Amino acid sequence: MKNITIFIAGLLFGLGLTVAQMTSPEKVLSFLDISGNWDPSLALVMLGALAVSAIGVMLSKSMKKPLLAELFNLPTSQIIDRKLIIGAALFGTGWGLVGYCPGPAIASLAYASQPLLIFIAAMFGGMFIAKRWL
Amino acid sequence: MENFTPTSALLGGAIIGLSALVLLLFVGRIAGISGIVSGIWSAKNSDRVWRVLFVVGLVLGCFLAVYLGAPQPAVPMASTPILILAGLLVGVGTVVGSGCTSGHGVCGMSRLSIRSIVATVIFMACGIITVWLTRA
Structure with missing residues (x-):
C-alpha cells in the first residue's frame, strides 16, 4: 500500500511537471531571463505547488504519524552552512546553463533525446562524485 | 511576455504540490527529487525500492500528461560540453546543497524551513545571473 502511494506521488509529480511545461528547458530559461523576453510562468508553478503543499504541511501538524508509516522522516536542521550556500550556487549555475533541474530532466526520460541522456549521465556522475568525495 | 501560460502553470504547480502533500501525509517524506534519486545508490536495499518506484512514476507521469494533451518535453538547446558541465553542476550542487527545486523550492519553503528559503534564493x-551572462 505504501509503495503504491509512493508510485502515485511520483506519477503526480511527473504529470504536474509536464503540464506546467517545466520539461521544456527553453521555458525555464525564459523564466530566469528577467532582463529579456521574460516568461513568469514558473513563478505560478511555484505558487500553485507551494499553496497545495502548505495545506499538507498544516494537516501534518495535527497528525502524530503519517497514515502509512511509523514516523515523519523530515529534515530538522536550521543551520545555514557553507555547504548549503555553495551547493545551491553550483546547482543554480548548472540550472541556468541548460534549463534542467533534476525532476524535469528525469521525467523527460519518457521522451529521451541524446542531449537529455548526456545531461542525465553527467548529473548522475556529479551526484556520485559528491556522495563519494564531498 | 507572449509566452506566458498562467493556466497550465498554476494547474501543473498544484499537481506537483498534491504529490508533495500525498508523500508527506501518507509516507512522512519530502518530495525532493535530487534526494530521492541520489539515494538510490547509497541506500540499503529495503530503502531502494520506494525510490525506484517514485522515479518510475515520475517518468510514466510525463507520458500520461502528454497522452492527456500536454506538450511533449522539448530537446535542450545546448552543446555537448555545456550539457556535461551543467549536468555535473546540478548533480554535485544538489547533493552538496541537500536539495533542488522540489526539495528546497517546494517542500522546504512550504514548511518555512530557513535552510530551504536561503537555498532557493541562492539557486x-x-x-x-547565469542566463544573463550567457545571453548577453
Whole structure:
C-alpha cells in the first residue's frame, strides 16, 4: 500500500511537471531571463505547488504519524552552512546553463533525446562524485 | 511576455504540490527529487525500492500528461560540453546543497524551513545571473 502511494506521488509529480511545461528547458530559461523576453510562468508553478503543499504541511501538524508509516522522516536542521550556500550556487549555475533541474530532466526520460541522456549521465556522475568525495 | 501560460502553470504547480502533500501525509517524506534519486545508490536495499518506484512514476507521469494533451518535453538547446558541465553542476550542487527545486523550492519553503528559503534564493539568483551572462 505504501509503495503504491509512493508510485502515485511520483506519477503526480511527473504529470504536474509536464503540464506546467517545466520539461521544456527553453521555458525555464525564459523564466530566469528577467532582463529579456521574460516568461513568469514558473513563478505560478511555484505558487500553485507551494499553496497545495502548505495545506499538507498544516494537516501534518495535527497528525502524530503519517497514515502509512511509523514516523515523519523530515529534515530538522536550521543551520545555514557553507555547504548549503555553495551547493545551491553550483546547482543554480548548472540550472541556468541548460534549463534542467533534476525532476524535469528525469521525467523527460519518457521522451529521451541524446542531449537529455548526456545531461542525465553527467548529473548522475556529479551526484556520485559528491556522495563519494564531498 | 507572449509566452506566458498562467493556466497550465498554476494547474501543473498544484499537481506537483498534491504529490508533495500525498508523500508527506501518507509516507512522512519530502518530495525532493535530487534526494530521492541520489539515494538510490547509497541506500540499503529495503530503502531502494520506494525510490525506484517514485522515479518510475515520475517518468510514466510525463507520458500520461502528454497522452492527456500536454506538450511533449522539448530537446535542450545546448552543446555537448555545456550539457556535461551543467549536468555535473546540478548533480554535485544538489547533493552538496541537500536539495533542488522540489526539495528546497517546494517542500522546504512550504514548511518555512530557513535552510530551504536561503537555498532557493541562492539557486534562483545564480540561475538568473547565469542566463544573463550567457545571453548577453
